Amino acid sequence: MLRTLRRLVVVAALTLLAQAGSLRADTMVEVPVLNVAVGLGDVIDEADIEIVELPYGKIPRNAITDPAGLIGMTPKRLLRPDTPLREGDVAPPVVVKRNTVVVMVFERGGLFLTAMGKALQDGAAGEIIRIENVQSGIVIQGVVQADGHVEVGFGGSIALN
Numbered sequence: 001m002l003r004t005l006r007r008l009v010v011v012a013a014l015t016l017l018a019q020a021g022s023l024r025a026d027t028m029v030e031v032p033v034l035n036v037a038v039g040l041g042d043v044i045d046e047a048d049i050e051i052v053e054l055p056y057g058k059i060p061r062n063a064i065t066d067p068a069g070l071i072g073m074t075p076k077r078l079l080r081p082d083t084p085l086r087e088g089d090v091a092p093p094v095v096v097k098r099n100t101v102v103v104m105v106f107e108r109g110g111l112f113l114t115a116m117g118k119a120l121q122d123g124a125a126g127e128i129i130r131i132e133n134v135q136s137g138i139v140i141q142g143v144v145q146a147d148g149h150v151e152v153g154f155g156g157s158i159a160l161n
Contacts, residue, residue, distance in 0.1 A: 028053040031084050032067040038079045043093055044070045054084065062086045092124035096144050104131055104142055106153040117142075117150065 035050045049067050063084040064070055073090035096102055096119045106113040116134045123129035123144035131150055132139050142150035 027056045029056050029059060029065075031059055031063060031065055032070055033083060033085070034070075034079055034081045036081055038075050040075060040077065042074060044073050044075070044090065046071055052082065059084050060086050062088070064090070092126075094122045095125050095146060095148055096123045096129065096150065098122050101134065102131060103149040104133070104140075104152045105149050107151070108153065119150070123150075 030051050030053055032049050033052050034044070034048050036048055038044055038048060046067070049070055051067065063086055069087075070085065070090060072093070074093040075090055076088070079085065079089060098119055098121050100119050102117050102119050104115045104117040106115075117131035117140075118134055120130040120132055120139065125144055125146040127144050128141050129144055129150065130139055131142050131152070140152050142152040143154055144150055
């Protein structure tokens, strides 16, 4: 959240400066770019990023301006080096893939239950996905955890059928 807030502040500041006329198309601005090509399934590391100065007019409107917004992300397509990246170019890495079997965990108070489920969609850590209980066939929602298990029963009713 702090990353997003920082990024929004930078974008807002650049937008205000441009609207005020004090930021011309040839004004140089520092932006993060990749120093290597990064493909699908790769995770962007700090060593893959460098800061370059580019004319403001050459930077896309929705460009990522904070290197922290790239670290740990994975590209949605092949990304070339030395090109400003847009927010739509990267996403959090998928932890749970569609149609894979996952462990569903329900924990509340002193109660701890597990069951096997089939992921009905891809999910990154922290995302809510649909899972089908392999024994009952009931479809429920769960939150993907970084280690690959899915936490269920986090809210009110959990059955979606």
